[in-house]
Amino acid sequence: MILAEQIIELTTTRHNPHVDPFMAMWEWQIPVYLFLGGMVAGMMIISGYFIFSNRYKVADCSCFSIPFTALVLISIGMFALFLDLAHKPYVWRLYTTFQVKSPMSWGAWILLLIYPALIANILMKPSPWMLRFIPRLSDISVKINQHPFLIKNIGVLNMLLGLMLGAYTGVLLSSMGSRPLWNTSLLWVLFLTSGLSTAAAYVHLIAKNKEESELLAKADNGFIVIELFIFVMMFLGLLSSARPHIEAAELLLTGAYAPAFWVFVIGLGLVIPLIIQLLAVNHKIKHTPIAPIMVIIGGLILRFIIVEAGQYSHWFNAHLK
Amino acid sequence: MPRYGMVIDTKKCVGCQDCVVACKTENNIPEGYNRDWIVTEVKGKFPTVQMEIRTERCNHCSNTPCVSCCPTGASHIHEFGGIVLVDHEMCIGCKACVEACPYDARYIHPDGYADKCTFCIHRVEKGQNPACVEVCPTHCMYFGDLDDPNSEVSKLLQSRKWHVNLPDAGTEPNIFYLI
Ligand code: SF4
Ligand code: SF4
Numbered sequence: 001m002i003l004a005e006q007i008i009e010l011t012t013t014r015h016n017p018h019v020d021p022f023m024a025m026w027e028w029q030i031p032v033y034l035f036l037g038g039m040v041a042g043m044m045i046i047s048g049y050f051i052f053s054n055r056y057k058v059a060d061c062s063c064f065s066i067p068f069t070a071l072v073l074i075s076i077g078m079f080a081l082f083l084d085l086a087h088k089p090y091v092w093r094l095y096t097t098f099q100v101k102s103p104m105s106w107g108a109w110i111l112l113l114i115y116p117a118l119i120a121n122i123l124m125k126p127s128p129w130m131l132r133f134i135p136r137l138s139d140i141s142v143k144i145n146q147h148p149f150l151i152k153n154i155g156v157l158n159m160l161l162g163l164m165l166g167a168y169t170g171v172l173l174s175s176m177g178s179r180p181l182w183n184t185s186l187l188w189v190l191f192l193t194s195g196l197s198t199a200a201a202y203v204h205l206i207a208k209n210k211e212e213s214e215l216l217a218k219a220d221n222g223f224i225v226i227e228l229f230i231f232v233m234m235f236l237g238l239l240s241s242a243r244p245h246i247e248a249a250e251l252l253l254t255g256a257y258a259p260a261f262w263v264f265v266i267g268l269g270l271v272i273p274l275i276i277q278l279l280a281v282n283h284k285i286k287h288t289p290i291a292p293i294m295v296i297i298g299g300l301i302l303r304f305i306i307v308e309a310g311q312y313s314h315w316f317n318a319h320l321k
Numbered sequence: 322m323p324r325y326g327m328v329i330d331t332k333k334c335v336g337c338q339d340c341v342v343a344c345k346t347e348n349n350i351p352e353g354y355n356r357d358w359i360v361t362e363v364k365g366k367f368p369t370v371q372m373e374i375r376t377e378r379c380n381h382c383s384n385t386p387c388v389s390c391c392p393t394g395a396s397h398i399h400e401f402g403g404i405v406l407v408d409h410e411m412c413i414g415c416k417a418c419v420e421a422c423p424y425d426a427r428y429i430h431p432d433g434y435a436d437k438c439t440f441c442i443h444r445v446e447k448g449q450n451p452a453c454v455e456v457c458p459t460h461c462m463y464f465g466d467l468d469d470p471n472s473e474v475s476k477l478l479q480s481r482k483w484h485v486n487l488p489d490a491g492t493e494p495n496i497f498y499l500i
Contacts, residue, residue, distance in 0.1 A: 013338065014377075016359035016428035023425060025416040086414025087433035093411050104392035104417050149442050177386055177490060178423035242489065285474040315423050315487050 010316075020216075023179075023311040029084035031303035034076030035198075036222075037169045038191050039299065042199025043070040044114070044162030047121060048218070051155030056124065060208040067121035074118075078111060103172045110164050117161050120154045166192035173310060180241075181306070181313040186234040189302075193230055193321035197223035198299035201292030217277050217287065220295065223287075224274045231266070248313035254317075257309040265305060269298015323466035324383075325402035325440055326495035327454070328474045328483070329375055333461035334491055336361060336374040340453035340462070344378075347441060347452035352430050356438045373500070375451065376462065378438040379426040380486065380494030381405045387418040387427065396435065401467070402441050403495070409434040423490040440464070467495060 018025045043066045050056055050063035087093055095112070099105035122130075124144055126137040144150060170188030177183050200220035207213035238249035252261045273291035280287045336359045344350060344357045344387035357378035365371050386403055388396045396418045398404070407418075410433035419427040419435060430436040440449035445464075449455070454462040465474040474497075477483075483497045 006364060007370075009363045011361040012358055013341065013360075014355045016424075016425075019419065019425050019428050023420065025419050025429070084415070086416065086429045089412070090393075090411070090413045093395070093413055097392075097394050099392055099394055101389040102392045102417070104415060108392055175387065175390065176421050178421050184445055207445050255412075262392050301409075311420065314425075 008316075022314070024308075026084065026307055027081040028209055028304075029219045031300070031307045032078045033080045033084075034169045034172075034191065034307065035303040036073045036080070038115070038166055038195030038303070039198045039202065039296070040070045040077070040163075040195075041073045041162045041166030041169070041192065042195040042197070043067075043073075043202065044117070044158045044165070045196060046203055048155045048158030048160075049122070050266055051124070052152060052159065053155075055212075056151070056155075058209060058212075062203050062207045062209070062212060063121070063191055064125045065127075065206065066203065067118045068127065069206075071115070071118045071122070074111070074114060080086055081162060085309060100216065103168060103175050107165075107168045110161065110168055114161050114165060114294060117154070117157045121158055124151065124154065168197040169195070170286070173306070178315070179310045179313050180244040180250075180315065181238070181310040183245070186230055186237060187306075188231045190227065190234060193223055193227045194299050194302055197227055198296045201295035205289055205292045213287070216279065217292075218281050219317075220292070221274060221277050221281065224270050224277075224295070228266075228270055244313065244315045248309075251309045251313055252305070256312075257305050260301065261305055264301040265298055269301060270295070273298070322468075323402045324468045324495070325381065325404055325445065325464065326467040326474060326497065327440075327451075328463040328465075328477045328497045328499060330461040330463075330477075330481075330499040331373045331375050332499065333459040334359075334374045334376060335459055336376075337458060339458055340376050340428065343452040343456040344438070347444075348439070354428055354430070354436075356436070373498075375498050377424070377426075377486065378453075378457050379405060379422075380492065380495070380496045381423060381438075381440060383493035383495060384491060386421040386423070386492065390417045390421040392417065399442065401442065401446065402440075404440045405437075406439055406442065406444075407435050423487050423492060424494075428462070 014020055047063040047066040050061055055061050056063050082091060094108040098109060123140050126141055131137055167188045170191035173182040174185060174187035198218055200216045200223055204213050204216035204220060207216060235249050238245045251257050271295040277292040279285045339357055341355060341357055348356060350356055357376055360375055360377050362373045364368055364388050381404055384397060388398055392415060393411045393413055395408045397406060399406045414429055414433045416429060427437040444451060450464050454464045463474050463477060465472040467474055469475060477499060478497055481499045483499050485494045485497055
């Protein structure tokens, strides 16, 4: 490090695995989990909104297929999280306590609540293959559908838990003052918006209802614009903060992670799909699955870059004045 | 209730690593892992350069991000002197505390739990010094109660200039370096 033409050189004899020469404790499992968590959060918000706003009455509403996919995705995410644990036999310890100051403890409990909310959503209209396995589900479904008030609440519950899940994936990282890149209170907004954007892209891809697909493409364009705006705000915040935060922002803007960030996250993950989708919703070109797929992959790469670069970003010892 | 801390005289530390070896032996630290280590810091503009050698470890901070982030309560502040510890049987190895420590003082033990300096609590409870303090050939390390104004550590902090590591990180470390 060079400060005002003075050199500060630190040499350490420590060489702990995955800690030195720089932090690399969290590997692929965490970004995969954060990505899936964010996308499922977005799916729950969209599906919950469809239910809440009575769209579910349209026969081919995707709010009946989203929750099952979300259930599978969040389970894969939780499995990735489990794979990351170094002391696996003790995983049950998560559920013998609630640590109010620990975002991870909040997350563990939120994840548990998500299952009943998604299952309630599925039970509103189980797929034919589910009914083949468990015919009794149709009775439950009939009962649920007799109570519009209950249905509205299932929608609200899904939106609320989706919001909590999406926000928590960001707070998990941003609560760590030790890693300057993560230490911005905008991170949860970024992850939530990215989650909504990838979920909208997914629903746009799979929606059977033309109008719904179009609606989601428009919504995704909105989310992408907001996400780009959040990036600007986040970098402005970091760049006007302390030296470690400035260096953390530079890691993404001009440093080691810049090529991946600009090409895969901003370019291929946001700007190009935005242009394609803007042309599509304005009927200049036909809708193509390429744009939403790019958005989804961009969301995954975003989590990888934020987790890796964030671990790399650090405080330096500036005590010698 | 005491609040334990360490005072390390950087004017006396020569970086011999005796403290590192003592810790590894006392606490049976696996090969390739360190609970304490030596940092050499060179600063200045040639030919006017300054060098500081210091032994580092978990700072047993008063404001502990490693404890707040722990989802199981495995990371905790022990009632005995405010020493920051990990309960191995409660740790799930989620690594959150390793990430949360701005000093990178923690690591994941090959057996799966988070591990770090314990101030040799098993010795301190018996009235002995931590192993590193005990073996230092230059006697550059002092261990004691920071809340007791008459303790050796408190007196040193009153009479000498000192610094802590990464004060800007806000963790309020309890290891002080005399300069
Ligand atoms: S040095 Fe790190 S591990 Fe030790 S108490 Fe402080 S924050 Fe926690
Ligand atoms: S690794 Fe263990 S001690 Fe550290 S935060 Fe996770 S459960 Fe707590």
